[in-house]
Amino acid sequence: MLLERTSKLVDEIAQFEKLKRSAGEAKSLQTRAEQLAPVAEKLVASADVVAKIRKTGIAIPFVPKEGDTLGKRATALLKELRDDPNNLVNPSIDIKFDFVDRLLHVAQAAEKASLDAWKRHVDTISESGPEEILTALAAIADYRSTVERIRSLQKRISHLAEAVPLDPAASIDEIKSLAAEHREIWQRMTAGGIPEDVIAFLRACGLEGAPLGSFAPGIESWLRERGLIHLFRVKLR
Structure with missing residues (x-):
């Protein structure tokens, strides 16, 4: 060699x-x-x-x-x-x-x-929530601490990706653990005063994306009332 x-x-x-x-x-x-x-x-x-x-x-x-x-x-x-x-x-x-x-x-x-x-x-192997969605949720008081935790998880994962670690196997285990917590946070999202269909829509957008058919008039109205509609885009899968 x-x-x-x-x-x-x-x-x-x-x-x-x-x-x-x-x-x-x-x-x-x-x-x-x-x-x-x-x-x-x-x-x-x-x-x-x-x-x-x-x-x-x-x-x-x-x-x-x-x-x-x-x-x-x-x-x-x-x-x-x-x-x-x-x-x-x-x-x-x-x-x-x-x-x-x-x-x-x-x-x-x-x-x-x-x-x-x-x-x-x-x-x-990691998870990430779109910054646009996190910004929208951070504007809602009930979601603020959740968004802070999600951003903390993403920052840690981003740091681990910057350089090859001394122990890649251990870092992989840590990343998987962080990703699992990230998914759990998204999945258990609840907040007072937010309609369930809006919660489901935001959760879907933060994961793999929401089907266009799920964008009901009530969701559009809720987003427009809070000045959040501009944060969302339609993409072809």
Whole structure:
């Protein structure tokens, strides 16, 4: 694997560096080690993130570009090092441009693919109430505290989606729990003075959407009287 080959190359450079007697040769090898070690660490970190996400069952459609080519370059550099450590002082390739920079790009691409996959999964398992509906409900005193709790739940889920967590499995459990509470709040919505058909309509709009046929004249009148009608739109499923 690319990661294993690169890590092995870094380890062996470090070993040769310790064994070299010439101060000049040791310095040159130290420079190469310092150049490659951060890349190896970055690859290890990105590979760990990918592994943690995939372990939860989340698919990450990621195949490193130039993976085979870079793996072969790592093998070639390792051979050159073993043949003569001085080969890495003047290697057969431009290590920064042809190797280091490309490895960093692989690590960055892996991290981006992991984060994108994580965000998609969070979106799939979470719940959210449209802000327009929440704004409408927040204008009703009996719903105000409910809306505050819903917004708090959504904010927490949004925060969990910002970055791949250290423990994705635990975060998934938390998100599912938050989503379940979110659904429960929507489903048990009741408030004095609000007709049942209006409650049902608002609840439906906050979940998957309300059928056009459910938009009865009484609901329209109730929304118009409270200046809320402009918050609603008709969409084709």
